[in-house]
Amino acid sequence: MSPAGHLSVGGCDLVELAAEFGTPLVIYDEGLLRANITAYRNAFAAEPGETEVVYASKAYWGRALLRLIEAEGLSIDVASGGELYVAVEAGFPPERIYMHGNNKDAGELTEMLDVGVGTVILDSHEEIGLLSRLASERGMRQRVLVRVTPGVRGDTHEYISTGQVDSKFGFPLADGQAATAIAAAREAPGLEFIGLHAHIGSQLLDLSRLASAAAVMADLAAEVGGEDIAVMNMGGGLGVAYTREHIVPPIAEYAATIVGAVRREWERVGLPAPRVLVEPGRSIVGRAGLHLYTVGAVKRIPDVRTYVSVDGGMSDLLRPMLYGAEYEVIVANRAAENGGEEVRVVGKHCESGDVLAASVKLPQPIAGDLLALPASGAYGISMASNYNGQLRPPVVFVDGGEARLVARREHYSELVAREL
Numbered sequence: 001m002s003p004a005g006h007l008s009v010g011g012c013d014l015v016e017l018a019a020e021f022g023t024p025l026v027i028y029d030e031g032l033l034r035a036n037i038t039a040y041r042n043a044f045a046a047e048p049g050e051t052e053v054v055y056a057s058k059a060y061w062g063r064a065l066l067r068l069i070e071a072e073g074l075s076i077d078v079a080s081g082g083e084l085y086v087a088v089e090a091g092f093p094p095e096r097i098y099m100h101g102n103n104k105d106a107g108e109l110t111e112m113l114d115v116g117v118g119t120v121i122l123d124s125h126e127e128i129g130l131l132s133r134l135a136s137e138r139g140m141r142q143r144v145l146v147r148v149t150p151g152v153r154g155d156t157h158e159y160i161s162t163g164q165v166d167s168k169f170g171f172p173l174a175d176g177q178a179a180t181a182i183a184a185a186r187e188a189p190g191l192e193f194i195g196l197h198a199h200i201g202s203q204l205l206d207l208s209r210l211a212s213a214a215a216v217m218a219d220l221a222a223e224v225g226g227e228d229i230a231v232m233n234m235g236g237g238l239g240v241a242y243t244r245e246h247i248v249p250p251i252a253e254y255a256a257t258i259v260g261a262v263r264r265e266w267e268r269v270g271l272p273a274p275r276v277l278v279e280p281g282r283s284i285v286g287r288a289g290l291h292l293y294t295v296g297a298v299k300r301i302p303d304v305r306t307y308v309s310v311d312g313g314m315s316d317l318l319r320p321m322l323y324g325a326e327y328e329v330i331v332a333n334r335a336a337e338n339g340g341e342e343v344r345v346v347g348k349h350c351e352s353g354d355v356l357a358a359s360v361k362l363p364q365p366i367a368g369d370l371l372a373l374p375a376s377g378a379y380g381i382s383m384a385s386n387y388n389g390q391l392r393p394p395v396v397f398v399d400g401g402e403a404r405l406v407a408r409r410e411h412y413s414e415l416v417a418r419e420l
Contacts, residue, residue, distance in 0.1 A: 001335050001336065002015075005334065005335060005336045006332060006333055006335055007330055007332040007333075007335040007372055009027055009029050009290065009398055010027075010029045010030065010031060010032075010398030010399045010400065010401070010403075011398065011399070011400055011401030011402075012027075012398040012401060012402070012403050014027070014292055014332040014333075014370060014372060015332065015333050015370060017292070017396060017398075017403060018292055018294065018332075018370055020403070021394050021396055021403075021405065021409075022394070022409065023292050023293050023294040023311055023312070023370070023393075024291060024292065024293050024310075024311055024312030024316050024393040025291070025292040025393055025394060025396065026289060026290075026291055026292075026316070026376075026377075026380065026381050026393050026394070026395045026396070027289065027290050027291075027292060027395075027396050027397075027398060028065070028285070028288050028289045028377055028395065028396070028397050028398070029288050029289075029398055029399070030068070030288075030397045030398065030399035031399050031400070032287065032288040033065070033068060033284065033285065033288045034068070034072065036251075036283065036284045036285075036287075036288060037068075037069065037072045037074060037284060038072070039251045039252075040053045040074070040251055040255075040278075040280055040283075040284065041053060041072070041073065041074070043251045043252040043254070043255035043256075044255045044259070044276075044278070046252070046255070047255055047256060047259035047260075047276075048259070048263065049259065049263060049273050049275070049276065050275035050276070051255075051259060051275065051276045051277070051278075052075055052275065052276075052277045052278075053074050053075070053277075053278055053280065054074065054075040054076060054077050054098055054233075054277055054278065054279045055069045055074045055075070055076045055077070055279070055280065055281060055284060056077050056236050056279045056280060056281030056282075057076050057077060057078055057079075057083050057086075057087060057281070058078075058079050058083065058281060058379075058382060059281030059282050059284070059285050059286070059377075059378040059379055059382060060281075060285045060289070060377060060378060060379075060380070060381060060382045061078075061083050061086050061087070061382055062381070062395055062406060062407055063086060063089065063090045063406070064395075064397060064406035064407075065285065065406075066086060066087055066090035066091075066092065067090050067091060070090065070091055070092050070093075070096075075096040075097070075098065075118075076092055076096060076097055076098070077097070077098040077099070077100050077121075077279050078097060078098070078099055078100065079099075079100040079101050080101060080108065081107065081108040081111050081112075084097065084099065084108070084111060084112060084115070084117070085111075088115050094115050094116040094117050094118060095116070095118040096118060097115075097117045097118055097119075098117075098118065098119045098120075098121060098145075098233075098279075099112050099117050099119070099120045099121065100121050100123075101121075101123065102123045102124065102168050102169050102170075103123075103124070104120075104123070104127055104131075106130060106134065109127075109130060109131050109134050110134060113134055113135060113138060113140060113142065117142075118143060119143045119144065119145060119194070120142055120143070120144050120145070121144070121145045121146075121147050121197050121233070122144050122145065122146050122147060122181065122185055123147050123169060123170060123171075124171075125180075125181065125184065128181065128184050128185055128188055128191070129188070131144070131188075131190070131191065132188035132189055132190045132191050133190070134190070135189075135190030135191060136189045136190035138190075140190060141190060141191065141192045142190060142191055142192065143192045143194050144185055144191050144192065144193055144194065145193075145194065145195050145196060145197040145231060145233055146171065146178070146181050146182050146185050146193070146195075146196055146197065147169060147170035147171065147196075147197040147198070147199075148170050148171055148172075148173065148178045148196055148197065148198050148217065148220060149167045149169060149170040149171065149172045149173070149178075149198075150173065150198050150200065150212075150213045150216040150217060150220075151172070151173055151216065152200050152209050152212045152213040152216060169199070170197070170198070170199075173216070173220065178220060179220070179223060179224050182196075182224050183224070186228075193228065194228075194229075194230050194231050195229045195230055195231030195232055195233065195274060195275075196217055196220070196221065196229060196231070196232055196233065197233040197235065198213050198216075198217050198232075198233070198234060198235055199234070199235025199236065199237065199279070200213050200235065200237065201237055202236070202237045202239075202282060203237070203239040203240070203282065204237040204238055204239050205239045205246065205247065205248060205249070207249055207253065207254060207257045210234065210257055210258055210261060211257065211261040213234070214232075214234065214258070214261035214262045214264075214265045215261070215265045215268075217232060217262075217265070218262075218265035218266050218268060218269045218271070219269065221266070221269065221271055222269035222270070222271060226271050227271065227272070229271070229274055230274055230275060231274055231275050231277060232262050232266075232274040232275070232276055232277070233276075233277035233278070233279065234258050234262065234276065234277065234278055235278070235279050236278060236279035236280045236281055236282070236283075237282075238251070238254050238280055238282070238283040239282065239283065240282055240283055240286035240287050240375055240378070241287065241375065242286075242325065242326055242327055242328070242375050243326055243327070243328055244328070248283075251283070254278075255278075258276060258278060259276050262274065262276050263276075281378060282378040282379070285377040285378050286375055286376075286377050286378035287374070287375045287377065288377045289375075289376055289377015289378070289380065289381075290372050290373055290374045290375070290376055290377065291312065291316065291317055291372070291373045291376045291380060291393075292332060292370060292371070292372050292373075293310035293311055293312050293356075293370070293371045293372075293373075294310060294311045294368065294369070294370055294371075295308055295309070295310055295365055295366065295367055295368060295369040295370075295371060296309050296310065296311060296348070296367060297309040297367070298365055298366060298367060305342075305343070305344055306341060306342070306343040306344070306365075307343070307344050307346055308343045308344065308345050308346065308362065308365045308371070309346050309347070309348060310345060310346070310347060310348065310356070310371055311348060312347055312348065312390070312393065313346065313347010313348055313349050313354045313356060313390075314347050314349050314351065314353075314354045314387065315347070315349060315384060315385050315386065315387045315388065315390040315392070316380065316381065316384045316390070316392065316393050317356060317373065317376055317380045317383075318379075318380075318383045318384075318385075319376075319379055319380070319383070320355055320356055320357070320358075321351075321353050321354065321355065322383075326357070326358075327356065327357055327373040327374070327375065327376060328357075328360065328373070328374060328375075329345055329356075329357050329360045329362060329371050329372070329373055330371070330372045330374065331362055331363055331365065331369050331370070331371060331372075332369075332370040332371065332372040333369060333370045334363060334369070337363035338363065339361050339363065340361050340362050340363035340364055341361065341362060341363075341364055341365070342359060342360070342361050343359075343360060343361070343362050343365060344357065344358055344359060344360075345357040345360060345362075345371060348388075348390075349387055349388050349390070350388060356373065357373070381393070381395060381407075386410075386415060389412075389415055391409055391410040391411070391412070391414075391415075392409070392410045393409060394407055394408050394409040395407040
């Protein structure tokens with residue numbers, strides 16, 4: 001908190017940031033970003049055997065962040081040609097890039113081969129054939145992992161659970177589909193099969209199911225004669241505390257759980273322990289970022305509810321509308337005040353579902369107040385749109401009392417820049 005009683009982040013007063021950059025505004029604490037990256041790097045380095053931390057750029061792929069990630073020595077995964085472009089433009093060495101996607105097209109695979117992406121995660125039989133042909137035509141051998149849906153569902157919302165049998169991602173174990181895909185990847189010209197990938201879901205607060213997934217993957221490795229499986233990528237998914245009720249395991253516990261489970265299960269089936277990879281995204285950027293809004297209309301409907309409308313909403317923070325994500329709300333210009341009136345914080349878009357916080361207590365909100373939504377640094381600005389002609393907000397990095405603009409606010413002219 002600042003001396004004026006305002007909420008502060010990275011030594012910067014949020015009221016002053018709003019005056020300088022306007023709202024809506026997305027703010028990242030650069031010091032916390034670095035601390036989270038360091039915690040991951042140190043936690044996995046402390047575990048026995050080879051490990052690698054791969055940042056899941058879909059959580060937030062701003063160029064300033066990717067440059068920081070690269071400088072800190074992490075690898076990166078991308079899930080589209082656009083994310084690949086930004087990673088390369090930010091200076092990521094191609095050999096440290098992993099390419100994801102359940103429906104990579106020929107254009108994206110060509111772009112990936114042209115820049116020399118290190119590893120591709122195969123997600124369908126069609127992709128195996130297409131990538132094999134494209135790589136062979138170039139006289140290349142592309143390193144690949146086969147993504148498997150292990151039949152283990154993460155303890156999370158159904159929209160971000162990916163490891164269950166009914167999933168658009170990866171090859172299921174049923175009917176030997178995963179084993180067939182592994183055989184195809186091994187035999188395909190132009191491909192070099194090096195290992196497996198599994199991801200059971202995002203915003204995980206219970207680590208026990210990761211051990212279950214490791215056991216399933218070890219059984220599969222033994223079934224297919226997995227002496228050549230040098231890599232086991234266990235995906236990402238560690239959650240963050242969006243509200244006070246969320247209890248999040250420490251990163252060190254997450255590392256020990258995953259590495260320990262993989263090594264234990266591979267030993268159980270009599271195979272040499274593979275290099276263990278993880279793909280954190282949310283747990284690196286989530287709590288390091290926040291959204292800042294200005295209150296406009298306050299509508300009090302007697303015996304119903306009070307609506308507090310802000311100058312952004314679903315165009316810059318879609319998660320509450322997409323799958324009921326919850327955030328806490330702080331009146332940034334009166335940060336010392338607590339409790340008060342139960343309200344619903346809503347955006348300015350033409351949708352009744354444009355709700356940022358369904359029920360929170362705020363100290364008598366009035367027009368002009370600044371509302372901060374902490375822990376909104378993941379899947380916020382990366383999902384932003386121009387719905388209702390709304391301009392995507394600027395992004396500011398703060399550290400040691402200094403603020404730097406890393407992405408400016410859009411202009412109205414950019415809304416029609418692509419029109420013919």
